[in-house]
Amino acid sequence: MILSYLITALRAFKNQKQHFILNVLGLSVGLAAAILVALFAKNELSYDSQQPHAERVYRVGQDFSKLGLAVVPIFNYVQSKQAEDYSQVEEVFGLTMVELTREAMVDVSYRNQGYKLNALYGATANIENFIALKTLAGDLTTAMSTPDSLALSESEALRIFGRTDVIGETLTHEQGQYTVRAVFADLADNTHFAFKNLVYVKHDPNNLDRNSSYVYMRLAANTDADAFAKTLTEQFFKGTTLNQVSLELHPLLDLHLTAKSPFEMKAGGAKQVVMICVGLSILLILIAGFNFINMTVAQSTKRAKEVGVRKALGASKGQLVTQFLSESVLVSMLSMVIACALVELFLPSFNQLVDRELVVNYASEFGIAIIVVAIAVGILAGLYPAFFISSFSAKRVLSGDLQRGNTAIWVRKSLLTLQASLAVGLIIASVTLFNQLSHLQNLPLGYKTEQRLVISELPTELVFAKEPTAVINQLKAIEGVEQVSVLDTQLTKSIQGSLMAVWPNGESSEGVTPFISSDFNLVEGLGLTVLAGRGFSREFASDWAVEVDGRYSVGAVITETIAKQAGFSDYNEIIGKTITSQGGNWEMRVVGVVADVKVGNVQDANSNIIFLCGMSSFSPMAEVIMTINQQNLPLIQQQVMSILAQRANIYEPKINLLADNYKTLLKGDERISNVVLIFTGLAVFLTCLGTFGLASFATVRRQKEVAVRKVLGASRISIVNIIAKEFLVLVAVSIAIAYPVTYFLVGDWLANFNDRIEQAVWVYLVAAVAVATITWVTVASLAFKAASTRPSLILRYE
Structure with missing residues (x-):
């Protein structure tokens, strides 16, 4: 039975090559985009999940919003240790910002060669209870509990010493020297922690004023973090300060997507980017699925006689449904294979776009999920066409009395309208995003960034x-x-x-x-x-x-x-x-x-x-x-480094153009804009693909009408417009749907900016004209060919 279904499916694919190619192409593009975005979303949501007891670890933040400032993730470690007196707190861990507070020296020398200890932080001895670190040599607990001790990451050890077996080596600084007592593997990319070197720091129990540490607390199970944060606020802040500053406890697993303080160890992600990417990938799969449904239903008349003969020979409706669903799943699985090839081809470019190092492991749960999604898409996209085609009456089909159902026509038009609405909305969104980004790049800052x-x-x-x-x-x-x-x-x-x-x-x-x-x-x-x-x-x-x-x-x-x-x-x-x-x-x-x-x-x-x-x-x-004078930039940078090394023993200083620092602030929004632009292009492409498939069917169906009109003297351009009119009406409806929804969503995104543009009418008009023009050109390319065919070739058997 299965072999019979397979043979029938392959025969159908051979007889309907155009229909088959369009479906495979559309589903391949949609699935490839979905795989890439799912990979990105999976990575973003996995941040810090590998840390011990991550679901119960919180970072302390100070909320200064009542004073007109932001939430700062820095607190006093000595004060935070007092929280261990509460039963809700199992343990407290601290990472101290030594580079900015000068509590440790970051510029060192080894064999008369100067180095900067990159991303140097002071850590408490219980670091391995909070961060999953692989120790390659030495002992981290000993290193972080012994004065003048240093723990190096693998990459830093290789950079400075050229090897990792460096336990006992010393690095000299202007106030003494460090002894290397541990080497640990580089941190994974999917963590908000960003230290490369760790140093012992002594916390003065009498110093309750210096806020220089990232403080993490592991709470007991079922602790109400918000309520406990209020308890800590009341303990640590008294008098008027109590009404101005409060403590917050931020879940470790949420920090990557929610923490936006300028004091973060490294730039985080954004829920907005993840949601936009996931939403767009779902839209692409939906558009590809809509194309499949539309073109399969449109081609149904070509398989009507096959259904009639099968039913006359005793085939049940269930068998027919199974046959057409198997064809749909087969197309989907083939599309999945092509999609995986596209993913491997474009993954390096996608990594550059999202600033990540993503890798697809097909021999994993993610690979299984890809197969499951492909099968689900095949079943869901083929379900309606399967029931529709299998419901043909054998008697009416074989007698030649087959009329197109109103339901099928309504479904095709609705799906095409929805596709066009998505295309219009995405074009508006992408143009507005780029206009906003350009506006931010050209804002009068009040100071000059050039030179x-x-x-x-x-x-x-x-x-x-x-x-x-x-x-x-x-x-x-x-x-x-x-x-x-x-x-x-x-x-x-x-x-x-x-x-x-x-x-x-x-x-x-x-x-x-x-x-x-x-x-x-x-x-x-x-x-x-x-x-x-x-x-x-x-x-x-x-x-x-x-x-x-x-x-x-x-x-x-x-x-x-x-x-x-x-x-x-x-x-x-x-x-x-x-x-x-x-x-x-x-x-x-x-x-x-x-x-x-x-x-x-x-x-x-x-x-x-x-x-x-x-x-x-x-x-x-x-x-x-x-x-x-920017023409002298390389020479100036070189001399600055030489002066700082000679005069202050400062090596590898942070030197940047002010204009580049400002552009860095816009990277997140630029990334959103680029992602939306790419997915918009894909959505428009898939919409054109669906329009092409339906237009191809429409022109074949109306060949006799076209021939008669030509005999009666109609011009080719008038015939093209008559056929295109059906599609342009649907585009007009899609524009009416897209405008209000897009206006609300884009306006909600723009509200995140203090300095923002107003939504421009011309953008909405351009989007509408663009989709209408693309639709007309797509239909016209097929209709013009039909209108150019000699009427005698069409009407000779009438």
Whole structure:
């Protein structure tokens, strides 16, 4: 019986080559896209699932949103250890940001060769209870509990020593030396942890103010994390702070897709990207399935006599349904094989697009899932055509009285309309996404990114002083360097300092006001636009911060947003006025007002900023911004590295163009746009494929009508338009469906941005015209051929 079904299916494929090829092509493309996206989604959802007791591990975060700031995933480790007194907490683990807090040295030397210990973190001795690490040599627990000890990742050991058997080797730094006591395998890609080296760090039990650690807690089973977070908040925060700051416990398994703080160890993914990719892949499979249903039903009349003869010979409806379903599954399985070949062909490009290293393991549960999905698609897509074709009446078929059913026509038109709706919506979405991305790339930031070279994470004492330090002077002397300025903040990340301001009229600000410390060259170095007053200047020594008995007096340059918040529409009126901090410890004399400066990530950048001259003691790290002649960039970078190595024993510093740092912020949205563009192209292609198949059937069905019209004098173009009209009406209906749904979904996505474009009418018109034109051209290519056929060839037997 099975062999009979197979032989019949192969005979049907041979007799209907075009129908077979179109179905295989459509399903192959849809399944290939679905496999790629499923692989990506599987990887994104697997992050940190390999860690011990991952479902019960939470990271502590501090919520400063009531103060107008974000949620920060940094906390004090000493305080967090007190939580072990609660029965809900089984264990606490800490990773300390030593590079930014200067609690350990990252620049070391070995045999007179300098190296930077990349991604260096301090870890507590119980690290293996929270992170699945494979120790290649030594002992991690010993290393993280012994002063001046270091644990290297395999790649770092190979980079520095050229081998991994390095236990007992020493690395020298300016304050002493480290002894290597452990080597561990590199971390897997699917984890939010991103350390490459680990160092012992001593936590002072009396230091309860320094927030420099990622703190992880393993909670007892069935613990209400939200309720326990409130308990911890009440313990660690007292008085007014209790109403302004709270603790949150973020599930370890959710961090990759939900954590968006600029202090993350590495850039995470986004639920939005996963959902968009999965949604688009499902749409592609649906479109391919719709094509299969449409073309199979359209070709049903060609198999009507076969059904009639089979029924006359005693075949049951169940047998016929089984026959047609087996053909459908066979097509689907063949499409799956071709889809897997396409996946292997395009996987490297897809990896580059999503910034992952994905690999398909067909001998796994994922491979089994591919087969199951292919069979399910074959069954579901072939179910309606199978029942439809098998329901033909043998008597009517064999007597030549076969009429097309209204249900079949309605199904074909509905599916084609839905396909066109999806195509219109995706075109609108992709164009809008690219317009938004272009808008963000061209936003006026308030500072110049061109010809700005940034040296990040330098020790404050090395570059931040009232009189230029030796390092700053040497940097200025490099050929091609026009200007050097110093900040305590990375412009493309988060502002670290904030205060509660009291305006000159005595009113207090509603939330916290961010501030950035700079040297005298703020305006010139960043290319700020001065709207009133002046920038900081060495001619005015009082601009630089002065401390007397715990009270600070400092010059301030404010943005126009701050001036408006203080109640001054005429910016010149605030010049010379004093802004104080609540408590009166800071007096900030306004010397200038500049156009708004956007600092931070794209979606929630701050523009209400106070720049303070010389308030550098609040940040251990600084950022040097150099205005350069970009033609000399390679030489400048080389000389900067040489100066820092010789003057400060700093090796492999972070040097980037400011413009590149800003572009990095847009990578996530650029990735979404590219994915949507590719899937839009595939959706339009599959829609055209379905339209081609139906148009081919329609032209064959209407050959006699076309011939008669030609005999009566109709032109070829008028005949083409008559045949295309049926499809263009469906496109019009699809446009009416697509417009409101797309407007809502795209508007919801744009709402995530503070700076966003408005949805343009022309985009909707272009999408409609594009789909209508593509449909007309597809139909016309077939209809024109039919209209060019001599009527005598069609009507000679009539």
